[in-house]
Amino acid sequence: MKKLIFTAVICLSALVVHGQQDSVFQTMKLFGLDFTQEEVDSLRGGLEENLSDFRKIRTQSLPNELPYSLVFVPPVNSDHIPSEQLEVDFQLPGQVEMPAKMEELAFYSVAELSVLLRTRKVTSLELTLMYLNRLKRFGDTLQCVVTLTEQLALDQASRADKEIAAGIYRGPLHGIPYGVKDLLAVKGYKTTWGAMPYKDQEINYTATVVEKLEAAGAVLVAKLTLGALAWGDVWYGGVTKNPWNLEQGSSGSSAGPASAVAAGLVPFAIGSETWGSIVSPSNRCGIMGLRPTFGRVSKYGAMALSWSMDKLGPMCRDATDLALVFEAIRGSDGKDLEVLKDYPFNYEYDVYKLKNLRVGYLKGLFESSEYNRSNDSIALALLQDQGVKLIEKELPSEIPTSALGFILSAEAAAAFDELTRSNQDDELTRQIVNAWPNVFRTARFIPAVEYIQANRLRYLLVQQFNEM
Structure with missing residues (x-):
């Protein structure tokens, strides 16, 4: 798996350091967590240590070209x-x-x-x-x-x-x-x-x-x-x-x-x-x-x-x-x-071999896409006219595919973390809600554990897609 984005814990650390116990519980709700008062008291020291480590890491300049130490290798057929x-x-x-x-x-x-x-x-x-x-x-x-x-x-x-x-x-x-x-x-x-x-x-x-x-x-x-x-x-x-x-x-x-x-x-x-x-x-x-x-x-x-x-x-x-x-x-x-x-x-x-091709397409996504439906429909019709056999497929229903999208947000936020923390993201032309500055800031609240779990599900999704 890839990078660990140390995010949610930072927020909890800062609150505990300042003794804001009520705020800690409010923050836990933000991340769907449910810890007792005793459990919160016991994790306080660890959060303070984590925050200290985060601050040390932030003193290091990490250029965009610096690769991550782990390698992502999707399983292949x-x-x-x-x-x-x-x-x-x-x-x-x-x-x-x-x-x-x-x-x-x-x-x-x-x-x-x-x-x-x-x-x-x-x-x-x-x-x-x-x-x-x-x-x-x-x-x-x-x-x-x-x-x-x-x-x-x-x-x-x-x-x-x-x-x-x-x-x-x-x-x-x-x-x-x-x-x-x-x-x-x-x-x-x-x-x-x-x-x-x-x-x-x-x-x-x-x-x-x-x-x-x-x-x-x-x-x-x-x-x-x-x-x-x-x-x-x-x-x-x-x-x-x-x-x-x-x-x-x-x-x-x-x-x-x-x-x-x-x-x-x-x-x-x-x-x-x-x-x-x-x-x-x-x-x-x-x-x-x-x-x-x-x-x-x-x-x-x-x-x-x-x-x-x-x-x-x-x-x-x-x-x-x-x-x-x-x-x-x-x-x-x-x-x-x-x-x-x-x-x-x-x-x-070899155009004659086209008739031997079986082309799979995700029927539900093709039908639900308003943005590209016209061109996509023309492409499918053209393939059929050439004798290609179209095979209707769907993504595995048991995996919440769309929920994995924050993997991109987390990695992008890490790639441009210094831009965000220096407030230079204010210089970007697009400053709407659905634009990088806001996405980078929001991604700061993606817990590292959730990022890893999403990537584990992603691995499973690729395996099931290969089987399909």
Whole structure:
């Protein structure tokens, strides 16, 4: 299990220290506890010792990048996971012709662009300049760009062109421009996390995902917006827009990647998801998003929100492109210890095998979701039209699944504890009840025991889900 959030006991400790016995009993009611007067008297000394220890711990500065000492490893169905890596054929197009105007390439797929680059019908530098121009023209309208990495992009594009011309081809991402959500560290550039308290922050190393994409020859052109500290589409510079409807936010928290990909400002982007942050903006902006299984992609160099729930994944306009990018970023790096094993990724592009697929979906959740019901219904209908057999499923009824949500709140509050205690959370743009400042403060009252019990139930839920 993960971090212990020392919270409820702090409140009890402070009250007992000041001799406020009645208040102790009122506080116990807040947490659903029922101790006698004798039991309260006997625990007083322990609470005072705990409070002393808490104060000592708080004198230590714990940067967000510092990982937790325990590793979360969800149980997996090993019997259903391939053990052998087969040769992968992404079935890229044989030939792709250049359009009449260069800017029409803005909406070509990664697969199509890769063919044009490999056959030297276009250069990486030409593509990069075109995308940089679009980012400059439309970035402010969409509020989707934090920082252009222009010089880095030009250098990487020039190197890609030289390598391709010399017969050195790194693969389908070689020379392809892309953007990243601005919670990924890139040395030499600001990493703002979309939040005012961190708008000038520079992190002196580069995230593993960015390094892997550079090794694949991809060209980083921009750091894109996210809702402040990975919630929603509101950041310190404004509200990121849905390109299809500028009166509407792009959803979040991977707001900038979704908006930029949908508008043809980048061919693909890297987003992150803790609880819907790739899926939701992809749905809103009409693009493809892949939320990989936890532990498939290294989180090293990414802002930590929830150590046991954060995931990084690609956002594209084409499903094959998701596979191309995922292939480049997956796997261990020796730094994120929760990426324990490099499981194979055996991609098979065969539309005729669709009819052999059985796709399970949680019927109750699909029917109860007002937010996404229209698009979800279209997706289910499309699968059925392709011959896929849909299997109705439900989450195990004996486990209160929705009650486990405070796991995220507890971990996020720990990740940004110093922000809360220093009152710098007042600088965040969103100050409503349903926003991080209030959630962080509320999470201070989650007992460590309840956090551990919730994670034990979570383990059981995953086991039952695997059996299903």
